[in-house]
Amino acid sequence: MSNTNLSQSKPxxxxxxxxxxxxxxxxxxxxEMTKLFRQGLITRDDFRRFRLQHGAYGSRMTxxxxxxxxxxxxxxxxxxQIERIADLSEQFxxxxxxxxxxxxxxxxxxxxxxxxxxLRGLAEVGITTREACGNSVRSIMCSPLAGVCPDEAFDPTxxxxxxxxxxxxxxxxxxxxxxxxxNFTCCEKHGMARMVDIGLIPLQIEENGNLQRGFKIFxxxxxxxxxxxxxxLEPFTSEDELLYTIVSVxxxxxxxxxxDNMARARMRYLVNDMGWERFQNLVLKERAMIKMxxxxxxxxDVDKTPEVLRKISISSEIPSVSQGYARWVKSNTFKQKQxxxxxxxxxxxxxxxxxxxxxxIAEIAREFTSDGQIRNGFTQDxxxxxxxxxDLPRLYSKLLEVGLANPGALTMASVVGCSGTxxxxxxxxxxxxxxxxxxxxxxxxxIDEDDDLRNSTIKISGCPNSCGQHEIATIxxxxxxxxxxxxxxxxxxxxxxxxxxxNTTLGHTCTKVPAKRIIQTILKIVEIFKSEKKSGETLDxxxxxxxxxxxxxxxxxIDDIKExxxxxxxxxxxxxxxxxxxxxxxxxxxxxxxxxxxxxx
Amino acid sequence: MCSLSKEKSIHVTVDVDSLRSEIRDKxxxxxxxxxxxxxxxxxxxxAINLPLASLLADDSPDKVLQYAQSFGIGDxxxxxxxxxxxxxxxxxxxxxxxxxxxxxxxLLDVTYSTWKKLGLETSSDIPSLxxxxxxxxxxxxxxxTSDYLTPAKEKGAILVDNRERLNFLxxxxxxAINxxxxxxxxxxxxxxxxxxxxxxxxxxxxxxDSEIITYCGSxxxxxxxxxxALKSLGMNNAKLYVRSFKEWKSLDKPIEKQKDANxxxxxxx
Ligand code: SF4
Numbered sequence: 026m027s028n029t030n031l032s033q034s035k036p037x038x039x040x041x042x043x044x045x046x047x048x049x050x051x052x053x054x055x056x057e058m059t060k061l062f063r064q065g066l067i068t069r070d071d072f073r074r075f076r077l078q079h080g081a082y083g084s085r086m087t088x089x090x091x092x093x094x095x096x097x098x099x100x101x102x103x104x105x106q107i108e109r110i111a112d113l114s115e116q117f118x119x120x121x122x123x124x125x126x127x128x129x130x131x132x133x134x135x136x137x138x139x140x141x142x143x144l145r146g147l148a149e150v151g152i153t154t155r156e157a158c159g160n161s162v163r164s165i166m167c168s169p170l171a172g173v174c175p176d177e178a179f180d181p182t183x184x185x186x187x188x189x190x191x192x193x194x195x196x197x198x199x200x201x202x203x204x205x206x207x208n209f210t211c212c213e214k215h216g217m218a219r220m221v222d223i224g225l226i227p228l229q230i231e232e233n234g235n236l237q238r239g240f241k242i243f244x245x246x247x248x249x250x251x252x253x254x255x256x257x258l259e260p261f262t263s264e265d266e267l268l269y270t271i272v273s274v275x276x277x278x279x280x281x282x283x284x285d286n287m288a289r290a291r292m293r294y295l296v297n298d299m300g301w302e303r304f305q306n307l308v309l310k311e312r313a314m315i316k317m318x319x320x321x322x323x324x325x326d327v328d329k330t331p332e333v334l335r336k337i338s339i340s341s342e343i344p345s346v347s348q349g350y351a352r353w354v355k356s357n358t359f360k361q362k363q364x365x366x367x368x369x370x371x372x373x374x375x376x377x378x379x380x381x382x383x384x385x386i387a388e389i390a391r392e393f394t395s396d397g398q399i400r401n402g403f404t405q406d407x408x409x410x411x412x413x414x415x416d417l418p419r420l421y422s423k424l425l426e427v428g429l430a431n432p433g434a435l436t437m438a439s440v441v442g443c444s445g446t447x448x449x450x451x452x453x454x455x456x457x458x459x460x461x462x463x464x465x466x467x468x469x470x471x472i473d474e475d476d477d478l479r480n481s482t483i484k485i486s487g488c489p490n491s492c493g494q495h496e497i498a499t500i501x502x503x504x505x506x507x508x509x510x511x512x513x514x515x516x517x518x519x520x521x522x523x524x525x526x527x528n529t530t531l532g533h534t535c536t537k538v539p540a541k542r543i544i545q546t547i548l549k550i551v552e553i554f555k556s557e558k559k560s561g562e563t564l565d566x567x568x569x570x571x572x573x574x575x576x577x578x579x580x581x582x583i584d585d586i587k588e589x590x591x592x593x594x595x596x597x598x599x600x601x602x603x604x605x606x607x608x609x610x611x612x613x614x615x616x617x618x619x620x621x622x623x624x625x626x
Numbered sequence: 627m628c629s630l631s632k633e634k635s636i637h638v639t640v641d642v643d644s645l646r647s648e649i650r651d652k653x654x655x656x657x658x659x660x661x662x663x664x665x666x667x668x669x670x671x672x673a674i675n676l677p678l679a680s681l682l683a684d685d686s687p688d689k690v691l692q693y694a695q696s697f698g699i700g701d702x703x704x705x706x707x708x709x710x711x712x713x714x715x716x717x718x719x720x721x722x723x724x725x726x727x728x729x730x731x732x733l734l735d736v737t738y739s740t741w742k743k744l745g746l747e748t749s750s751d752i753p754s755l756x757x758x759x760x761x762x763x764x765x766x767x768x769x770x771t772s773d774y775l776t777p778a779k780e781k782g783a784i785l786v787d788n789r790e791r792l793n794f795l796x797x798x799x800x801x802a803i804n805x806x807x808x809x810x811x812x813x814x815x816x817x818x819x820x821x822x823x824x825x826x827x828x829x830x831x832x833x834x835d836s837e838i839i840t841y842c843g844s845x846x847x848x849x850x851x852x853x854x855a856l857k858s859l860g861m862n863n864a865k866l867y868v869r870s871f872k873e874w875k876s877l878d879k880p881i882e883k884q885k886d887a888n889x890x891x892x893x894x895x
Contacts, residue, residue, distance in 0.1 A: 056825075056829055059829065060829070060831060063831060064831075084887070085886065085887040086884075086885065086886050086887060087884065090884075115808050116806070116808045116809045116811075117806075117809060118791065119790075119791050119792050119889065119892060119893055120790065120791075120792075120808075120893065120895070121892060121893045121894040121895065123892060133889070133892050134791055134792075134795065134889055134892075136803075136804065138829045138830045139809070139826070139829065141829060142825065142826065142829070373894065374894065377892060377893065377894035378894050379893075379894045379895055382894065444892070445888070446886075446887060446888045447887065447888045447889055447890075447891045447892045448887060448889065448892065455888045455891060457888070457891050457892065458888060458891040461891070608888075609891075610888040610890065610891045611888060618886050
């Protein structure tokens with residue numbers, strides 16, 4: 026595919042992608058398999074397995090379209106790759122791409138017959154979709170602040186990339202009982218180490234006077250219809266033991282995971298059914314065995330060469346500061362441990378971004394970031410690192426020009442919403458649109474400027490499956506259907522007090538909230554909080570007290586909140602309020618309809 | 627006319643170098659399909675302005691013939707058409723000329739913006755025109771009407787909708803397949819290289835001789851480009867449903883929709 030773009034004729038000093046994860050043969054094979062499937066020469070189930078292994082989901086209510094999930098190890102992506110994604114989205118998808126909560130891009134509503142063309146276009150710029158779906162080791166995540174976070178022991182990125190090199194296309198990870206997720210984080214605060222199958226936090230200890238790198242490893246966590254917090258395997262796992270540990274865990278899961286019941290197949294159920302201590306013992310034994318049996322030492326291929334930072338030219342003219350700059354800097358940027366540099370977060374409505382915006386993002390990365398790359402974040406966001414502090418005003422005005430300067434990226438105004446009824450077969454509600462509506466309203470109300478709300482989060486899933494990560498949100502919602510007489514309306518279950526840091530807790534169910542009352546409900550909670558909070562207390566901390574039953578004399582517990590919300594969540598009749606009965610994004614009356622799940626996380 | 631010229635092969639697209647040498651040789655008539663104001667500010671040297679809106683105001687064969695004759699286009703004149711709208715408007719005009727019986731018409735393989743970006747010569751001179759005559763030989767085999775569609779489909783014709791994906795999902799003619807016009811272009815060229823384009827049809831199991839009818843939203847521009855994409859692959863059994871979906875809807879014909887999904891909410895537009 027020749028995509029010579031004229032606008033690229035400027036000299037380009039930005040680094041190109043270093044690792045070629047893509048394979049052109051896989052695109053060609055996909056085209057052949059699609060033809061065989063269409064001719065009825067392979068069964069639907071066989072084709073489905075193949076399709077998922079290559080990153081293509083079926084779309085809502087139809088197999089004729091796919092959602093293609095890219096695999097971006099550690100969330101790293103380069104400008105020329107982003108430009109290709111923009112082109113492919115325009116040509117084969119809907120002209121917008123979606124950033125997932127697992128640092129990937131997703132292209133929706135691609136005709137099944139074109140999936141191979143998209144895979145080809147991606148492979149040409151080093152991107153793969155292999156094992157992005159299906160029962161495999163999914164893209165390995167790494168905190169977008171890795172390498173720049175003041176609280177990290179060391180940069181875990183090379184380890185996330187090294188682990189991917191080992192596991193991608195490895196026979197070990199082709200047909201596990203269920204999907205398998207690995208997250209690296211920079212520090213306790215910025216990741217989700219306890220909410221995945223294997224979570225890792227860098228840790229450095231002193232041993233015989235030498236500094237030794239290693240990790241805190243958490244096993245068996247995960248969100249879903251039933252969620253669990255991960256257990257720490259041992260106080261310290263040295264980097265030499267890292268790969269052995271990962272392999273041991275995957276092998277045990279492969280052997281013992283529940284292959285009969287899809288709903289209980291994730292590793293967290295195995296850990297829970299067996300009991301942590303037994304599982305822990307098994308892992309340690311397995312690791313000792315592997316080490317004994319393997320005559321060759323298997324080591325991670327960790328590329329520790331430091332990033333070469335480019336000198337980027339800073340314009341000498343004093344930038345005029347655009348309106349809204351202070352608000353944006355406060356809520357969207359993060360001071361790196363390297364003095365003089367900042368990291369900037371772009372909040373996207375439910376992770377959606379147009380092809381033209383993607384092209385602008387590529388240009389901006391070339392112009393402003395010293396590392397010349399882009400990372401996708403954990404909250405459907407896009408992250409520029411290594412921006413010189415003095416360039417921030419200019420960066421802001423560039424973002425403003427292309428509609429990417431929404432404030433509130435690191436605050437409660439940045440809402441996560443899974444794909445819901447826009448494309449997911451299992452969805453009961455349009456969580457995707459709802460998250461957009463909430464975000465728009467909150468920015469309008471300047472919620473992002475309220476320091477009390479900064480650390481809190483709102484996350485929304487379209488069904489109990491938690492792809493929107495509602496259970497680790499301060500205020501989380503998952504969709505379902507409500508009924509008054511014969512009439513159905515979209516309804517969410519709200520949970521309070523979830524978090525994903527070192528005090529990882531799952532949210533506690535509070536009450537049911539109709540879709541069209543969600544915004545009022547959140548605002549009501551904020552109102553109660555404001556009148557009840559101790560001085561200096563933030564919303565997340567107050568909710569924690571409430572969840573523990575330690576609120577003030579007026580509002581003590583979750584039940585008290587439920588009581589206070591009753592007037593807000595009251596269900597009107599259809600005659601009183603017809604709009605109440607339609608979900609966001611539809612004017613017709615609401616009904617639930619689901620197809621076969623492919624687990625569209 | 628010497629018989630040799632009749633055998634000269636006609637290309638669906640011409641590249642900038644060929645066009646420039648044909649302009650130098652004065653062996654071509656170039657049509658600029660942009661608005662008059664844009665044309666006046668500069669165009670490819672020697673190009674004649676035929677804004678699409680003027681043509682669409684009355685695209686009856688007689689009127690089209692009148693235009694051709696007034697521009698000095700005779701039966702054997704080589705014509706090259708360009709626009710600044712990814713080749714879609716130019717395609718619609720080229721198809722119209724073809725329909726009234728003008729064989730030798732090609733599309734410039736880039737848009738006017740690209741021509742300018744490449745730093746090629748432009749001019750704001752308006753060429754003087756000498757009238758000529760052109761015969762009328764209607765080519766009904768490249769036109770599809772609403773009445774034709776359903777029976778043709780029943781006999782195996784393939785209906786291709788060239789609108790964007792979300793518009794297609796929202797509503798389309800029953801049984802149509804979607805090849806959004808964006809799929810047809812690559813980089814700066816209005817059409818992809820043949821091998822690339824070919825794969826798109828092979829992947830859909832569409833054979834070289836299949837009868838294919840293209841349509842789009844209203845006046846047959848995007849689907850005009852679709853029509854020429856097919857022709858560039860030598861798929862000559864192609865027709866343009868020139869009145870397209872707008873007419874189809876106004877006739878209250880059946881419409882199909884991808885139901886029970888809120889795909890519009892995925893767009894960040
Ligand atoms: S399965 Fe996941 S993506 Fe689909 S609606 Fe449920 S939570 Fe959202």
